[in-house]
Amino acid sequence: MITQDIQEILLSEDQIAERCRELAAQIQADYLARGSIPVVVGLLKGSVPFMAELMKRFTMPVEVAFMKVSSYQGTKSVGDVRIDMDMDLSTVDRDVLLVEDIVDTGRTLKAVKQMFRNKGAQGVQVVALLDKPDRRVVDIEADYVGFEVPNEFVVGFGLDYNQRYRNLPYIGILKPEVYEQGE
Ligand SMILES: O=P(O)(O)OC[C@H]1O[C@H](OP(=O)(O)OP(=O)(O)O)[C@H](O)[C@@H]1O
Numbered sequence: 001m002i003t004q005d006i007q008e009i010l011l012s013e014d015q016i017a018e019r020c021r022e023l024a025a026q027i028q029a030d031y032l033a034r035g036s037i038p039v040v041v042g043l044l045k046g047s048v049p050f051m052a053e054l055m056k057r058f059t060m061p062v063e064v065a066f067m068k069v070s071s072y073q074g075t076k077s078v079g080d081v082r083i084d085m086d087m088d089l090s091t092v093d094r095d096v097l098l099v100e101d102i103v104d105t106g107r108t109l110k111a112v113k114q115m116f117r118n119k120g121a122q123g124v125q126v127v128a129l130l131d132k133p134d135r136r137v138v139d140i141e142a143d144y145v146g147f148e149v150p151n152e153f154v155v156g157f158g159l160d161y162n163q164r165y166r167n168l169p170y171i172g173i174l175k176p177e178v179y180e181q182g183e
């Protein structure tokens, strides 16, 4: 079972759910204060559980879209961000709320934010469930962060290692021997 590959549970289902409630309340208050209806954009695939947990807590009107970009293979960053699947609605002159599972080196976020600005979005805000600041190589921060995590490879609640472990309901540290074997 995949649970045998987890060294330690960092964030439980309950902790994640509670933090998502707090984040949703804070984000909603900020958009309502600005009188703005955001396009909430989930970055596939990692954001799916977080997006679901967050969006069901909004009572304000929002529009929802998904897109897929890729910047990783295994645990190593490969630099460039590629668009694998684009959105089905326009974000021109709209406020975009980007939903990310993790900000690690920051390369994905920086490139995606720039892309939305180039395409004419009015504003781009970011909510990330996890922030791993020790790994940052570009100067970028999410506007809303669920939890700061240590410099360990984490999986679960959407986060994968080679496409596995996304289905775990919590966030755990992957045993290093799992990815050391795979390299
Ligand atoms: O800050 P960075 O170093 O750029 O890394 C973070 C990004 O990498 C992962 O995506 P991945 O490309 O693995 O896609 P996935 O969501 O389908 O797993 C993660 O979901 C973030 O989008």
Ligand code: HPA
Pocket (backbone or CB within 6 Å): 072, 102, 104, 152, 153, 154, 155, 159, 160, 161
């Ligand atoms: O720690 C991580 N886990 C899974 N995917 C990731 N992408 C960047 N960092 C991570």
Ligand SMILES: [Mg+2]
Pocket (backbone or CB within 6 Å): 046, 072, 159, 160
């Ligand atoms: Mg991934």
